[in-house]
Amino acid sequence: MQINLLNNKFAGPMTLIGRLPAALNFIFVTLILGFAGSTQAQSEQLDIYTENYPPYNFLVNDQLTGFSTEIVREILYRIHLPNKEISVLPWARAYNYLKNRDNVMLFTTARTAQRQYLFKWVGPIASREVYLYKLKKSAKVVVDSFEDAKKYMTTAVRDSATANQLMAMGFREGKNLELIHNEDLSFAKFIYGRAQLINKVPMAMAMELKKYDMTMDQVIPLIPLDTGTFYYLAFSLGTDDEIIREWQAALDEMKQDGTYHKLQQKYLQ
Incomplete structure (x- = not known):
């Protein structure tokens, strides 16, 4: 049985190239390679x-x-x-x-x-689920709502989604929100009591605690800040x-x- 490759929906580009005249083959392949090379060159930048x-x-x-x-x-x-x-x-x-x-x-x-x-x-x-946390030993920190949370200092990374969300909810830098330039310093502020609250993804919290030989048993999740967004590139x-x-x-x-x-x-x- 003879199959018409030009009308065959399963025929790939290279199969079709083989059916074209030599001059058109050259032009077609040059265009494909040039397009791929252009995209790679752009990604290199x-x-x-x-x-x-x-x-x-x-x-x-x-x-x-x-x-x-x-x-x-x-x-x-x-x-x-x-x-x-x-x-x-x-x-x-x-x-x-x-x-x-x-x-x-x-x-x-x-x-x-x-x-x-x-x-x-x-x-x-990845999915993103962020919670407000306090240290378990901080018995005097009582938070049942974000209005309660505004009574304490929360640390967050400047220009992070968390910081933007907190500010949209009425938290104010210098009053109840300390904005730091990186995650490590922000977390240190929380661990050493310079800030009473922090917002974290649970797995990120667990890994940060390990750096201080601590476990999730030593912190308490209080309120979800965000459970509906996703991480992207x-x-x-x-x-x-x-x-x-x-x-x-x-x-x-x-x-x-x-x-x-x-x-x-x-x-x-």
Whole structure:
């Protein structure tokens, strides 16, 4: 039986190329390779930033690792940029670059309503459930509502989704909200009593406590701050749309072939 490849819905691009005249073959292949090369060249121009925020992105012996980090590195491998550099910066500085420079990608970034139209997005990569915590030993700190919480000092990272949400709820910097430039210092303020409250994702809280030889039994979750948003990779608005499509396609492929699930099991379960 003879099959008409030009009318066969299962025929791939390379099959069709074989049926074209030689001159058209050359033009077609040149266009395909040129388009792919152009996208890769654009991705090479990306400046990629993250912060120290376990279990998503964190340093172990000066080596960057974590759930989101491995996702980003796997995407880079799949788009043929395995050696692309990732820089670790304080969140506030990296977020400023994301807002004000072209060709910047920042992870792990909460996709909130406030940020929706400020950036381009690839994801989701993880759900986000944030709770207000106090130290268990702080018996005098009594919080049943966010109005109660305003009586105490809460620490948060400047320009983080958490900080933005708290300020939208009426918390004021210097009065009941202390904004810090990075997660480590913010958490230290909480542990040493400079702030009575902090907002964290439970798994991030557990990993931060380990640094102080503490466990989740030594903190108390009080109120959920946010249980309806997700973490994404955020790209500056000036990033070419083809890069967004390429990264999203690679992430979707990871979810389909099981790679994403294996990383979830490794870091988030």
